[in-house]
Amino acid sequence: MEENIIYEPPKHRGLYLDPRTKVLVMLVLATLIFFVHKNLILNSILVFIPIFLLISDKRYRPAFIYGGLFVITIFVKIYGGKFEFPYLISMILGLIVELIFRFFPVFMFGYYIIKSTKPNEFISAMNLWHVPEAFIIPVSVVFRFVPTLAEENKSISNAMRMREIRFGTKKFLKNPSMILEYRLVPLMMSVAKIGEELSAAALSRGLGGLKKRTCMVELRFGIWDVCMAILIFALVIWTIIGRI
């Protein structure tokens, strides 16, 4: 008789953050963003956290695109006041700067979370926090669903273009509401079906069973989580001091 091999969770290599750390950091980041817009250095650090994490996760393309945009906006922010731009351009510039500095750190952090966290890790991390299941399941479905929606939307718009349903064509002018109807209705159809299939698949994997579910990955706070906590703590203190 062979002995059964006891399953051992794989060791994490490189920079690995616990999903709980990720969620906490994201919440703190979203809160700090309100307060730091006067302090350029602090804001830049907030911008660099997601870039650094993306690079550590080997997502070089988004990291470099975002980093490049950030360098440009820093120039605009420092030197932009010296030129008088026409109204429209200055408004658009202001908008881009605002986007990069205020929304993108959180955006990119969310992107990092979605790309680097497996759904089962996320669910079991939330279980460890005793978040009710009524909240965990919808949230993880939302995460999974947004890319699907984008994909469906793309194929629908291809089909619509083939049938000349676009702004300004003859068919459009006859019945303008169709541009909404013909896009939303197929989208909802496919989404409703995908939702049914998804729930069937999830049920057959035992989601919603009565027994407590286990996770293949061992979740434990490691050295990187400690580093992240110290960094975030320092940032919070800095922000508070800066406000006083």
Place this chain on the structure above:
Amino acid sequence: MKSDSLKTKDLIHVGVYTAIYIVVFFTVGMINAIPFLYPLLFILVPLITGIPFMLFLTKVEKFGMVSIMAVIIGIFWYIMGYTWIPTVSFIVLGLISDFVMKAGKYKKFSMNILGFVIFSCSMLGLPAPMWLMTETYMAGVREAMGEKYVMEVTKFMPPWMGFVALVCIIISSILGAFIGRRMLKKHFERAGIA
């Protein structure tokens, strides 16, 4: 046999329709980058989200589903940087609308309209910081978006706009509910989805 507690299947439905709601809202919401189109938001969003919401209501038979949706959307707005006001407005109004629709057992169309109107009103929370904390909020926006954007926005969004927006939301969400029901009858029931 139907139980009152939420099953996993229901929770997945909540997730699916929350995703649609957020995506539609966000896509339409992009137009508020142009100041004089900002008020249009209150007309377009309830009008368009009527269709997914009405389809969502055909899946809802249990209390709590609308509330969970509202909680998730509220937290989403907080993370997106809209202060805490929309979070509170979404959670509170989502609960109320859930109660209202429960009174009609999620089937009665008049109750569903009322519930959808209440749910849509929670989007007033998004520009609310502009009216409630005008000074501090505008100082922040001025820093970020530039003087001209602030002037434009305050020109097109004075505090009395709140009431206009409320009226707009109510009218267009009633319209949206009717459009949603028409779409359900026209397409979804025939396809056996609703």
